Amino acid sequence: MVGDGGRCARKLNVAITACEKCPRLVEYIRQVAQTKRRAYRGWEYWGKPVPNFGDPDARILVVGLAPAAHGGNRTGRIFTGDESGNWLFRALYEAGLANQPTSTHRDDGLELRDAFITAVAHCAPPANKPTREELQNCQHWMKATLRCVHGWRVIVVLGRVAFEWTLRALTDIGLDHSWKPSAFAHGAELPLGDGRWLLCSYHPSQQNTFTGKLTREMLNSVFVRAVQLAQMQE
Helix, strand or coil, rough: CCCCHHHHHHHHHHHHCCCCHHHHHHHHHHHHHHHHHHHHHCCCCCCCCCCCEEEECCCEEEEEEEEEEEEEHHHHCCCCCCHHHHHHHHHHHHHCCCCCCCCCCCCCCCCCCCEEEEEEECCCCCCCCCCCCHHHHHHHHHHHHHHHHCCCEEEEECCCHHHHHHHHHHHHCCCCCCCCHHHHCCEEEEEEEECEEEEEECCCCHHHHHCCCCCCHHHHHHHHHHHHHHHHCC
C-alpha cells in the first residue's frame, strides 16, 4: 500500500520528467541522448529531466547539483551511471541507507532506506554548469520536494551550489534560518530549528575525488553523522 508520501513523490516525479522550462537544457539532453557516447551506443538514453529517487518517508534528504550527461541523463536515475554516483551510493550503503553499494540502472534492485535524493537542477547541463536562470526555474521542484518529503530531519547538500540553492528554497517555503552561502564548509553542521539540520559535504565529483579534496572517509563521515542526527529525533 502506497502512503501519502509515496503518492506525492510519484506525482511529483511525473511532473519533473515532463518539465520543459529551460530550452537550452531540453535541447542539450535530447541531443546527448541521440548522439550518445561510444561506450554506451547500445543504451537507450533517458534524455529527459531526471526525477527524484528514494524513500518518500525519509528523514534524510540528499541534494546534488544536476544529472551527468552520460550518467543520470543516460540511466534515468539520479547519480546513477557515473563515478560521482559510485561514491555516493557506496557511502549511503555503508551508512545503512541503501541495500546495495552500487547503482547502475533503474532496474538494478537498488532501494534507499530513510534517504531521498534530489538535485537543484534536474536536467544535465552543458559542462555541468547550469545558469542561474536555469537553477531558478528548477526551484519550483526543489520547494515541492521539501514539502512532499515532509518528514525530513536532515538535509545533506553536496557542494556549494547545492547549498546556496537549498538555502533559498528553505527560505521560500517559510523555514526561517540565518545561514548564508559563505557558511558552506565540508562537514559543517548547521541547525535549522525544530530539531532539523543541514549538513555540508564537498560534491563527490571526479574533480574533488581524484585530487583527494574529498576522500571516502570524509564522505562516509557526513552520512554517519546524518544518521545520528536523524535518530536523535526518535
